[in-house]
Amino acid sequence: MDLLQIVKGFNEILWNNFLMYVLLGVGIFYTIYLGVPQIRHFGLAMKYSFGSIFKKKEKTEDACDQTNSFQALATAVAAQVGTGNIAGVATAIAMGGTGAVFWMWISAVLGMSTIFSEAVLSQKYREIRDGQVVGGPAYYISRGLKSRVLAIIFSVMVIVALGFIGCMVQANSISIGLANAFGMKGWVSGLLIAVLVAVVIVGGQKRVTTIAELVVPFMALAYIVGAIIILFMYSDQILPVFESIFGDAFSTKAAAGGAAGS
Helix, strand or coil: CCHHHHHHHHHHHHHHHHHHHHHHHHHHHHHHHCCCHHHHCHHHHHHHHHHHHHCCCCCCCCHHHCCCHHHHHHHHHHHHCCHHHHHHHHHHHHHHCCCHHHHHHHHHHHHHHHHHHHHHHHHHCCEEECCEEECCHHHHHHHHCCCHHHHHHHHHHHHHHHHHHHHHHHHHHHHHHHHHHHCCCHHHHHHHHHHHHHHHHCCHHHHHHHHHHHHHHHHHHHHHHHHHHHHHHCHHHHHHHHHHHHHHCCCHHHHHHHHHHC
């Protein structure tokens, strides 16, 4: 059995029998337990996320003030808007038909409560070390669940998943796009990506958040404008698509496809 078969087998067990149901279950639990925070606190979230754009940041020695709310939002959006928004939807529709889109909407709403809880836990269990704010899942697993072993396991898995697998997927998508559009060789696009990433991350947290604050608004705007243009180009298909989405939504195949896409 080769490596590809092992990965496919593990992926099938994880997604078909465990992770999909756990993620949806956790989303439902947090939504109910916290009183639908993704809707109830939406206005407050917008206020704190975008309000800092119009406020002059005061210089301070406090490490907690190194990153404002909008910079944090931009950094998060930079990781969320990308390949998955295109490939994820395509995967969902390919697996479950157009009805899968409905379940991606549901998964997105439930996922908002999950990520809200993650953010709250990260704030609750964060620490300040050497003038830098540190926190995240590894810290609230270690301090909240009192399990250093689980925190170490999580950290190692994240390094492998994001440091290698996730980055390779993104770099591969960019490389294929550049090759198809401009005929650029893979090693050239790979070297270019590596240099650009190095310039950003070598500057540490401050440079990452600053670059994200500058780039993400334009990236999101380009994504939204592109989507609107496509809607205008195929405006005669909008109503039939919605009819197909809701008509096919309540089937096992559609639900499974939506979860896979999400």
